[in-house]
Amino acid sequence: MLKVGVLGAGHLGKIHIQQWQEIEGVELVGFYDPSDVQAASTISQYQVPRYTDLDALIAAVDAIDIVAPTTSHYELAKRCLLSGKHLFIEKPLAHNLEEGKELVKLVKEANVKCQIGHVERYNPAFLALGDINVQPMFIEAHRLAQFNPRGTDVSVIFDLMIHDIDIVLCLVKSPVKRISASGVSVLSENADIANARIEFDNGCVANLTSSRISLKKMRKVRLFQRDAYIGIDFLEKKTEIIRLKDTDVPEGMMDFPIEVGNGEKKIISVQMPEVSNLNAIRTELEEFASAIVNNKPVRVSVLDGYHAMDVAHQILKKMSLHNEMHNV
Structure with missing residues (x-):
């Protein structure tokens, strides 16, 4: 026990x-x-x-x-x-x-064993990607929340955006090359809405927007890669994968043809991977316990946690510089 x-x-x-x-x-x-x-x-x-x-x-x-x-x-x-x-x-x-x-x-x-609680790694919509080959070249992330005084002791970067920072770093296996960011405080002493652009050595660009002063909630990440679009809705627990295929590939239930120019035809294939109905917090704690008992690696290591922190602090620094420049 x-x-x-x-x-x-x-x-x-x-x-x-x-x-x-x-x-x-x-x-x-x-x-x-x-x-x-x-x-x-x-x-x-x-x-x-x-x-x-x-x-x-x-x-x-x-x-x-x-x-x-x-x-x-x-x-x-x-x-x-x-x-x-x-x-x-x-x-x-x-x-x-x-x-x-x-x-x-x-x-x-x-x-x-040391695991960091980046719980979105265990979101059923993210886990639904399974073994799918993900090699994004552009990522768009939106994490919007209604105002809640709890958590406003820190910037929206550490309150909300850090979830998407971890997801992006998990998906893009490449060093960060450049970061630019801007943000403003509206209802608290810290930034309540922020946007960050992260460029990676492999050419991938991630555009992250987080707000805790929105009228509606949203937690979506969209991935664009060669011949494919992947949408992950962390809030609604839905995942969709849209791919371009050649016309000689057999059609599926959700496939339809399009013309891409010069008379060339392709098939747009829409997949909706099955999303399990699991509790993300329960799953991350169970997996942590299992890693100890069975001496296996944890999914979100202390290094992963440090790298997410590092990028978050770089974003905060860029936000401060941006604000100073525009307040001159």
């Missing part, structure tokens, strides 16, 4: 606690949260023991799930890693790049 402890019992922490209680082969030993109010409501809802001594909880488990505020990720993770515990850290990995770099080093030294 894998023994797990949770650090943080806020909104997301409670969701993690609920999921851990239902995962087979796992014993949720307890949770730690300095807030008596959060702790009381958690105990009332889930009847899970509260530890007021952090080191006692760390000592009692095999793995720790950190769902605390980002500013505390580094200190909490460091204590766990120095005790040799496996770690799940909710995104982003750390508060700044120096802390993130140190955690990458500590994970390697501790030789433990």
Whole structure:
């Protein structure tokens, strides 16, 4: 039985606690949260023991799930890693790049499993791509949300865009060449809407837009590559793949011919891969537990988390420079 402890019992922490209680082969030993109010409501809802001594909880488990505020990720993770515990850290990995770099080093030294909670990697619509060969040359991502005061202590880059940054870095296997960005604060002290353009060494360009002051919600990524378009709707859990094929390829149920010029004809083939009805948070936690028990690699490594953080900080820097130039 894998023994797990949770650090943080806020909104997301409670969701993690609920999921851990239902995962087979796992014993949720307890949770730690300095807030008596959060702790009381958690105990009332889930009847899970509260530890007021952090080191006692760390000592009692095999793995720790950190769902605390980002500013505390580094200190909490460091204590766990120095005790040799496996770690799940909710995104982003750390508060700044120096802390993130140190955690990458500590994970390697501790030789433990460490997974970062970039949950969109487990979105059923993204998983529906399966083994499809994805080689995008242009990516368009829109992540729009209605205003919610929770999360406005950070820029929309770390609140929302970081999800798409991780997805893009996962899909484009090439170093980042150039970044440009702009953003404005509207209802909070930090940027509430932002746009970033990421250019890669292989020629791929990703255009990311995130807003937390929209009237409607949207979480879509569109991929364009040679002879194919792939649309992923993370909100509606839908995936579509549209390909150009030669006319001598047998037609399918959703194929139709078009003329592409000079009398040449092609077939437009529309595929809608089956999207499973799974809980993304439950799946990422189950896979993390399985990686520990079966000694397998995690899907979202500490390095993945660091790279997403790195690009996010570069975007923030470019936004600041852009704003300074236009405020002169």
